[in-house]
Amino acid sequence: VAWLNAVVQGILLGGLYALFACGLSLLFGVMRVVNLAHGDFAVLAAYLGLAVITGLHVPLLWSTLAVAPLFAVVGYLVQRLIIQRSLEVSPLTTLLVTFGLSVVLQNAMLEGFSANSHSLPSGWLAAGSFRLTPQLSIGHFSLIVFAAAVVVIVSLQLFLSRARLGRQIRATADDAEAASIAGTDVRHVFGIAAAIAFATVALAGLAFGGYSSFDPGAGTQRLIFAFEAVVIGGVGSLWGTLLGGVVLGVSQALGAQVDSGFGVLAGHLVFLAVLAIRPRGLLPGRVT
């Protein structure tokens, strides 16, 4: 039963990773940008959430309503003002720029919020759980996060395949030049994609903050988890990202079951094994 419990908790944790990774996946799919500052933006979102929660005395869930739109705006601006310029130079520059952004963010947060670790007060959510059997229970909070991940991924998928703007994003991802000939403002579309990605980052950052404590340096590790989820699932596929998150979460939970220090390492090893056996991931999307 302990193992079953680990699997269930792992699946729920995987939802969090998937929620976090889908922004990375979207940015890469549309702009071929791996945002190395992804994790640090998530930590920044958690700090903002903390400020909103303690400042306005609202519960965690309501704080998302403030932080996510704010982050969408931040994402649009970061894309238009920073990433777009580097995209026009070379992909390598983009990588270096986002890496620099990550270092700057980390140190700015260290200055602003000190190195102390914080956690988001999640109130009744943290304590409550559904008790399925005496040994097996599912926390309200992790269930909500998992549901949010599924909802976000399904609606992203629907948005990309149905909505006019979503189809513009896909067209731009396939061929930016052709899309601009057909009348798409490529930079604006990139900005919109970044705004969506950053809104999901904000959600994921708040969820992370509710799960565990965070400090300014926590973003690095989270970026790696998100990246692993994307690659395990298969680059370019949102469903793959969900699957990848779940695989990563389950392997970490099972690893932690073996030995408390082994969880994260088990995740890395599964990632490397997937890389060795199926380099294109479990559910490869379209060829990039």
Next chain:
Amino acid sequence: VSVRVTRSRRPATWSGLASALVFVALLSLPYLVFANVTSLLVNLFILLVLATMWNLLAGYAGLVSVGQQAYLGLGAYTVLVLAQNGVNPFLAIPVAIAFCAVAALPISLLVFRLRNEYFAIGTWVVAEAFQLITVRFPQLGGGTGASLPGLGGFDPALRQAFTYWAALAVLAATLLAAYLLLRSRLGLDLTAIRDDEVGARSVGVQPARAKRIVYLIAAAGAGGAGALIIISQLNVQAASVFSVQWSAYMIFVAVIGGVGTDPGHDPLLQPPAVAGGARRLVPDHRRDGRGAGGDVRAAGPLGRDQRPLRPAPVSDRLLAAPTRLIAGGPAGPPASTRALNCRISTKTGCLQRCKWHELDKTPPVNVHCAGRSWG
């Protein structure tokens, strides 16, 4: 008309001499200044080694790694393990360097499956995995770190002098290796790959092999730097030596050197004579891409894209600066234009790569290949 190709020009010989003098001056420094100066220089040398290797990796092989700290840590812990078994830590440095190069081979098989950005984070994951594995061994100090045994018998001043000399030796070896590498056949292959991988492949360059060799060399360099870190600090902590912060340092040093600029066109870092000579020797690719003597000098005449050569993705300025101390910077035309020196075989009518000495002797042949396979 034929072209004489040399790998280093006369200014290189002079600055080679000058840098030998600088080397001797640096060598005698422990007799002249206090240990605080030399220990500062040790840190500088470590950074220079790391940045030179990173620039080789990213600027020439196009392998943007954010995970070189894996080999930094591996080198440091190799020295630790050897010292725990009674080996003199200074003698352990070359062992650590060799061990990192060997360990990089299986890792490269894994991470080379990823490209570009994914390669970057893939190498990072490897470094994280190394760290997590290291802290699981209590005899390596676990998460709290371990201190380096075997240096207690040394007089502190003597130990610091030895540390300084070791760092200087590793730096000199690194710069010399980078210089020789870039002037070897492999270096020319690399610059050709950097400028146009498809074009390079079409004249017989093997990108995967060349990149793998550079990856191994960069791992060895990082291992040397890691060995120096543990010896200069006398202890090692997994969280710090495997930290991605090291990659940030490497990248920052290289970026401050300049990204996306061509050292051949930068008068600040290039002696004017060399720069001018380089421009004279570079054929105009936009015209017909044919150098003197009918030798094919770029991917242009192969009928692919005839654009002028791109500037380096990450500048080799950083590399140019220290190597100029030794050898006067890149000699002659930018290596990328020399890399694809080829000729048309008189027997088969197909494009062949030339050895350097052949290039001078072979008679000029018109560039033409009627749909046959190249190289």
